[in-house]
Amino acid sequence: MPRALYLEDSYLKEFDAEVVSVKDEKFVVLDNTGFYPTSGGQPFDTGKMICDGKEYPVVFVGKFDGAISHQVEGAGLKAGDKVHCVIDWDRRYKLMRMHTAAHIFMQVLHNDCGALGTGNELGVDESRIDFSLDNYDPEQMQAYIAHANEVIAQDLPVSVDFKTREEAMQIPGITKLAKGLPEHIQDVRIVSIGDFDVQADGGTHVHSTKEVGKIVFVKAKNKGKGRKRAYFRVD
Numbered sequence: 001m002p003r004a005l006y007l008e009d010s011y012l013k014e015f016d017a018e019v020v021s022v023k024d025e026k027f028v029v030l031d032n033t034g035f036y037p038t039s040g041g042q043p044f045d046t047g048k049m050i051c052d053g054k055e056y057p058v059v060f061v062g063k064f065d066g067a068i069s070h071q072v073e074g075a076g077l078k079a080g081d082k083v084h085c086v087i088d089w090d091r092r093y094k095l096m097r098m099h100t101a102a103h104i105f106m107q108v109l110h111n112d113c114g115a116l117g118t119g120n121e122l123g124v125d126e127s128r129i130d131f132s133l134d135n136y137d138p139e140q141m142q143a144y145i146a147h148a149n150e151v152i153a154q155d156l157p158v159s160v161d162f163k164t165r166e167e168a169m170q171i172p173g174i175t176k177l178a179k180g181l182p183e184h185i186q187d188v189r190i191v192s193i194g195d196f197d198v199q200a201d202g203g204t205h206v207h208s209t210k211e212v213g214k215i216v217f218v219k220a221k222n223k224g225k226g227r228k229r230a231y232f233r234v235d
């Protein structure tokens with residue numbers, strides 16, 4: 001497994017790497033990468049690889065068989081090539097703001113009305129969170145959003161820690177999530193938003209909540225008994 005640089009430094013915008021393999025002239029595996037592969041509801045990064053002055057746009061990044069594969073446009077890269085990589089920062093930074101916003105919004109719903117998160121799908125323009133809640137008053141949604149924006153305005157620090165599985169299981173509120181981790185995962189990445197929220201998470205986040213800006217409620221949807229979905233933007 002190549003080193004996933006984004007797990008340690010979500011603000012890494014450029015990096016150097018060596019090509020490990022190329023399949024079908026377009027699927028490139030690097031020895032380390034800062035490109036985020038689609039996972040955990042956060043979409044892939046785009047950007048480019050530069051080798052000997054030639055640019056190869058990166059149009060998709062995914063995890064396949066334990067490897068992070070970059071789909072590039074233009075043939076020519078081969079194993080052993082040294083590449084300089086540049087991440088499309090506008091896209092990534094928007095997704096980081098969205099990801100931190102989603103954690104705050106979900107935790108507010110949990111605190112205010114006992115909702116439990118069941119999934120999220122982040123986007124550059126609009127994101128959604130899915131949650132379970134029986135007694136749901138759509139009129140309340142604006143109040144929840146206002147509460148989330150109060151949390152953001154506190155400018156809480158967002159930090160990333162790596163803990164052993166044993167340590168992670170001791171954290172209140174994380175147990176349920178940590179239980180869902182595959183048995184072989186012994187190092188758990190923990191994302192904390194001040195003392196407000198702590199979660200086992202593999203995504204990229206901003207350093208402080210004020211970077212999120214402001215959460216704007218778009219719409220809510222009823223997905224059946226107890227299943228709800230809310231769409232939001234960040235401005």
Ligand SMILES: [Zn+2]
Binds near residue numbers: 201
């Ligand atoms: Zn997350």
